[in-house]
Ligand code: SF4
Ligand code: SF4
């Protein structure tokens with residue numbers, strides 16, 4: 001799989017279709033985000049699978065936004081899994097990236113990762129290597145829904161209170177780009193106070209991610225307190241889907257029901 | 266266009282979390298926790314996440330400050346060290362070693378911390394040694 005991708009990337013670079021390819025490199029014994037340039041060796045090129053599939057994923061789209069802001073005339077290539085591509089579609093919709101300035105190079109995730117992520121679309125449309133892996137069911141959300149309200153409330157309260165307010169969930173999130181973040185708005189979240197106000201902090205973020213979160217799970221992996229953030233956002237996404245028929249990043253050019261005026265269709 | 270990620274260790278506390286400092290054309294743009302680091306496994310505290318912000322900040326102290334006539338002014342290291350040595354000598358001569366204390370740092374090496382406590386105990390004669398990482 002990786003050889004096919006490398007060849008494809010090498011082609012894009014030599015044909016000067018892109019100014020650089022944002023991917024991952026194995027260096028110093030670690031996996032790091034890297035911008036590959038024309039003429040550079042693709043020797044360390046990696047997909048971010050170390051001990052297990054997808055265990056060294058990085059928010060490349062976040063870096064892509066930084067690069068595109070600095071070089072708006074350039075076109076960049078970027079390595080994408082299904083969730084990364086959903087992120088791209090979301091960032092096009094939210095005017096953070098320009099579609100014709102991005103060339104995604106996609107590959108699919110293996111079935112075990114799809115299951116671990118409970119992923120709805122574990123492959124991108126721009127599939128360069130791999131097969132379309134099957135999507136997985138939302139088991140954990142269903143399990144949680146099976147509990148009564150009081151138990152769910154206790155569960156989430158016990159989770160939220162563990163928060164150390166590192167803001168890592170926001171900082172790692174490829175879909176968080178606001179200049180003024182609500183989680184720093186003093187009327188909602190008191191500055192310097194710990195523990196955070198439960199559940200305001202986490203529900204504010206969940207609400208703000210409702211039409212943005214592309215379910216990549218990076219926040220969950222970055223949380224030092226092991227709060228199951230992804231589960232929370234999956235539930236929010238499920239509500240968006242059942243009530244509005246919308247899933248962030250699933251289809252290109254889809255508009256968010258939260259930014260449309262008038263009655264729902 | 267030069268985009269780089271530099272693997273390094275957090276300077277804030279003794280945990281030693283690893284992260285990438287992201288730079289674009291020589292300017293720091295972001296901190297990304299290293300997912301493969303056995304120390305922090307892709308997680309950071311709030312200070313670590315913002316570590317890139319102080320390095321190129323205008324308000325960062327780059328020279329020692331000495332209070333002169335009630336105002337803090339920038340001085341050269343030579344002057345700052347000479348002043349500190351003079352005052353240490355004067356205070357300890359008058360009131361003994363326990364009249365001063367030493368604040369070590371989690372941001373320096375083990376060896377430097379060793380030296381500081383040795384200096385405090387052997388040269389000045391006090392056990393008043395503490396550090397910034399008493400978390
Ligand atoms: S969310 Fe889906 S596309 Fe993303 S890593 Fe998991 S399985 Fe792959
Ligand atoms: S899963 Fe987390 S990091 Fe990924 S888009 Fe959703 S909120 Fe952001």
Ligand code: SF4
Pocket residue numbers: 162163164165166167168169170219222223224225226227229
């Ligand atoms: S990453 Fe976890 S601990 Fe940090 S602010 Fe988010 S929920 Fe809280």
